[in-house]
Amino acid sequence: MVDNPLQLRTVNVVRYVTPLREGGSLPAIVEADDDFLYVLKFRGAGQGTKALIAELIAGEIARALGVRVPELVFVKLDEAFGRTEPDEEIQDLLRASEGLNLGLHYLSGAITFDPILNDLTPRLASQIVWLDAFVMNVDRTARNTNMLMWHKELWLIDHGAALYVHHTGPNWPEQPRRPFAQIKDHVLLPQATELDAVDAEFRQGLTSERIQEIVSLVPDNWLLNNGATESATDQRAVYAQFLTERLASSEIFVNEAKHAREALV
Incomplete structure (x- = not known):
């Protein structure tokens, strides 16, 4: 478990490298002023800032x-x-995303996880299943695993589809006990x-204080x-309580x- 205080670095885009035409959000590889490449998730994409909120919260919970x-x-x-981007669709996306966005460090040379070729321990598989059930991540299927192998280790990516209930209307905070059939x-x-x-390990390790730190x-x-209509402080409190x-x-x-697994095996 991670015990250090939470903070995220802030970088500035210095070069737009290439779009990643996958999914509906049109992420892109960009170079920042720290000389690293990042996969940039745009606030102006179709899913809006709620996708960035889900990406941030779910990613930091995983960490x-x-x-x-x-x-x-x-x-x-x-x-x-x-101003100078020739592709009108990308130009519109860039203009709609001025300001603060979210980036993931680009894992150069990583390959997509293959459930047939890449073996995982039952413990790691259970940890990832528990995590995705907790944050309600609908996007870790055989068709789209959103996992990468990098330096012989497994890395999780793309959690923008997590916490999908926050798209469902004002009553979503009342659903923390909702099963996750997906x-x-x-x-x-x-x-x-x-x-x-x-479950026993994660319930002990993921404290309410850590959840509040992540949401903050x-x-x-x-x-x-x-x-x-609610303040940012009140909304953070809702996420933390949920x-x-x-x-x-x-x-x-x-x-x-467990019941879904029994039905499979």
């Missing part, structure tokens, strides 16, 4: 639990980047034989960018995963 994710950074995009499609579910042991990282303007209550009732989503 807190000891699961590998690329470093997340805040990425500032200057208004000048939208876990039946998880690519690692057959190998997840240690869910009870992982979400920038104000991401929260106020969705037509919200996750804390969901953690306290983890037996619901753990049992759902």
